[in-house]
């Protein structure tokens with residue numbers, strides 16, 4: 001920037017009287033802060049009764065430069081305003097100053113949803129949690145009524161939607177569930193073989209893998225994969241429909257959104273996730289067998305026999321029941337989070353995230369509950 | 380659908396109070412919409428037009444007052460009664476709100492499938508007729524994402540009309556449309572109103588369309604939290620003394636900002 005552009009400030013006049021402020025150079029956005037600081041520090045000691053601003057030397061003035069001048073009326077930090085007069089103003093500068101004078105520069109900021117006080121924040125957060133809880137309760141209440149409605153009016157259930165969702169949750173999830181279960185089986189067999197080999201107890205690798213996969217890992221891995229794949233998809237789909245007013249449109253058509261959108265998804269998940277879990281048993285045990293046969297010189301027959309000896313029918317059935325409960329929780333919370341979406345695209349994203357996190361949390365809590373209950377039932 | 384007697388008003392709002400959290404939007408709002416009327420709700424930005432529409436179609440509940448739609452008070456109605464009301468109204472949302480995962484035909488067929496016992500064949504014929512009414516004949520198998528904004532709105536209108544409702548609500552029908560398409564939509568609204576005798580309630584800013592289609596308007600104001608003018612728009616433009624009404628109809632800024 002050229003040298004002559006740097007603004008020069010000169011002040012003259014009596015302390016407490018009328019002050020003549022002469023400016024020259026360019027008053028623009030780039031030197032806004034410098035000029036502002038300079039002017040304020042020079043004016044502070046003078047306590048002017050009024051201010052005459054001479055703009056004769058100013059080559060160029062933009063709206064930021066004008067802002068500095070207009071705000072000088074509040075210049076000395078006290079609450080009084082200093083009467084201002086501008087002299088030697090070009091027509092262009094006059095228009096800019098007149099424009100600023102008409103704007104409401106000192107308006108109070110309107111309160112938004114963002115709060116900064118910690119108490120307000122804590123209160124707001126509490127209400128948010130309570131509202132969220134109430135929303136969850138009414139949602140699951142409506143969801144529980146839906147099957148009864150479906151039994152009374154089977155024609156009104158959207159079976160086509162149920163099948164579409166069964167395909168998306170189940171069939172499309174097969175490769176990843178198979179792969180992950182198999183790898184978990186391999187890793188478990190490998191790790192346990194290292195230990196059991198020392199005692200010549202190779203054959204118990206089959207029992208260990210079988211029990212772990214059937215009782216815990218199969219349902220759990222499947223649930224986590226379903227939460228990541230389908231829970232988030234449900235939340236995103238319903239959330240987007242909320243934001244596009246499609247859910248409003250459903251309501252005004254007299255269709256209950258929970259029954260219409262959520263129920264088919266939850267039903268599909270409950271039907272198909274136990275099947276996925278069964279599939280995960282097969283691949284998990286298959287992974288273990290791979291290690292057993294290739295690494296431990298066990299035959300396929302002995303491995304299978306040992307596995308069957310280790311697991312009972314009750315364990316398989318209770319695990320499948322458990323995975324149906326997981327499915328209901330994952331699909332339910334996924335849909336509920338979707339219905340909670342308000343605002344814009346960002347809300348859809350955060351609700352999809354929240355759906356996965358909440359679903360995994362609920363699955364682990366439910367799994368602990370099952371562990372305790374099943375322990376007492378099977379004894 | 381419950382037969383509607385022709386002398387009771389289509390919509391009757393009495394002493395309505397409503398707002399968001401601690402913010403009051405309406406204070407004791409009252410008005411009526413007569414049967415067969417083309418009624419326009421207008422007013423400046425943020426005065427509560429969309430809020431009023433949400434109240435009228437039962438998507439938001441007021442803190443006090445009554446809203447009668449076809450004689451049923453929707454603020455106290457149970458789900459059964461509410462469903463009866465809902466089959467008697469159609470809503471065209473600002474964005475069209477078509478279901479993105481369904482074709483146009485499926486969108487329009489949805490209310491027919493849910494509320495009638497028509498055979499698939501009959502439904503198909505009704506859908507074709509409704510789409511033809513909004514000049515979208517032949518677009519049955521298109522998805523909403525394959526259509527232009529104006530087409531989406533017309534398809535939304537076809538869906539809203541599927542059950543031949545006695546009241547149709549429109550949220551800013553001409554927003555985001557070019558003047559020709561907007562005028563065509565206005566003409567369509569007018570034709571439905573005249574041809575089928577449907578009561579129409581429109582929320583809009585569009586002065587052109589207000590002047591060409593409205594039988595009667597109410598003008599809302601955010602500061603008064605209610606109605607500041609009511610009547611025939613042409614009369615209001617000529618005779619109203621209210622500066623706000625005058626500036627609205629003459630497209631003049633109320634105070635010069637720039």
Ligand SMILES: Nc1ncnc2c1ncn2[C@@H]1O[C@H](COP(=O)(O)OP(=O)(O)OP(=O)(O)O)[C@@H](O)[C@H]1O
Nearest residue numbers: 399400402404422423424425426427428429430431
């Ligand atoms: N969800 C909400 N939460 C809180 N306040 C809201 C909400 N929606 C709208 N408002 C407030 O209610 C007032 C009326 O909003 P509304 O959307 O009904 O206005 P409008 O008349 O439709 O405006 P426009 O013509 O710009 O669409 C506005 O001041 C707005 O700030």
Ligand SMILES: [Mg+2]
Nearest residue numbers: 425428429430
């Ligand atoms: Mg609006």
